[in-house]
Amino acid sequence: MHINPLEKKWLFASLALVAVFLGSIFYTAFERNIHPPSHVETVDxxxxxxxxxxxxxxxxxxxxxxxxxxxxxxxxxxxxxxxxxxxxxxxxxxxxxxxxxxxxxxxxxxxxxxxxxxxxxxxxxxxxxxxxxxxxxxxxxxxxxxxxxxxxxxxxxx
Ligand code: CUA
Known part of the structure; x- marks a missing residue:
């Protein structure tokens, strides 16, 4: 299947963006343990x-x-x-x-x-x-x- 080179570029660019977004979520939430500021205290x-x-x-x-x-x-x-x-x-x-x-x-x-x-x-x-x-x-x-x-x-x- 032939993909136009320009289309291919955009495809890679958009996939790279998704990877950056997911990566930043995983990095901040799980690697650095950063969460929105809030008072987290649970109660029943x-x-x-x-x-x-x-x-x-x-x-x-x-x-x-x-x-x-x-x-x-x-x-x-x-x-x-x-x-x-x-x-x-x-x-x-x-x-x-x-x-x-x-x-x-x-x-x-x-x-x-x-x-x-x-x-x-x-x-x-x-x-x-x-x-x-x-x-x-x-x-x-x-x-x-x-x-x-x-x-x-x-x-x-x-
Ligand atoms: Cu509205 Cu309580």
Whole structure:
């Protein structure tokens, strides 16, 4: 079978590109162990209520010895629990969130607080609220019929 020389060149060029792309994926992922930056910590989403960090009586705001604050939340259709929380302004607030069911997203407008909450993983994000006020915490990943009602209220106090 005759292949036009120019066509042959393009064939080799495209195959070489595929090899480069696959090679770079394998090299970075397996050889160098480089992955997208994320907080990878797993949790059994079906057993959150049975005990451990995300049991119902452990949720909410806890002050730390260094003056920062930790907020433990569970996301589930259709709310973030607890529904209301109070955190200080001007101090680091670390949110730790687990989903009890499907994929949710969390977003606090006018802050850098935003992450996906993937079932099976603990989402963690730290932010500082610069000034006191009422902030909504919204779900920004479509999670079902009640998605648009999924939100909690954050009161930032001075
Ligand atoms: Cu949860 Cu949308």
């Amino acid at each position: 989403s079906a057993k959150l209520h049975l005990g451990g960090e995300f049991a119902e009586d452990k949720l909410g705001v806890v002050g730390q010895a260094d003056g920062s604050v930790r907020v433990t939340l569970v996301a589930g259709r259709y709310g973030f629990y607890p529904r209301q929380m109070s955190v200080p302004a001007g101090r680091p607030v670390t949110f730790r969130i687990a989903s009890m069911d499907v994929l949710h997203g969390v977003h606090v407008p006018m802050t850098n607080m935003g992450t996906m909450v993937v079932p099976g993983y603990v989402a963690q994000v730290t932010t500082v609220f610069p000034k006191p006020g009422e902030y909504p915490m919204l779900c920004n990943e479509y999670c079902g019929m009640g998605h648009d009602h999924m939100w909690s209220r954050i009161t930032v106090v001075a």
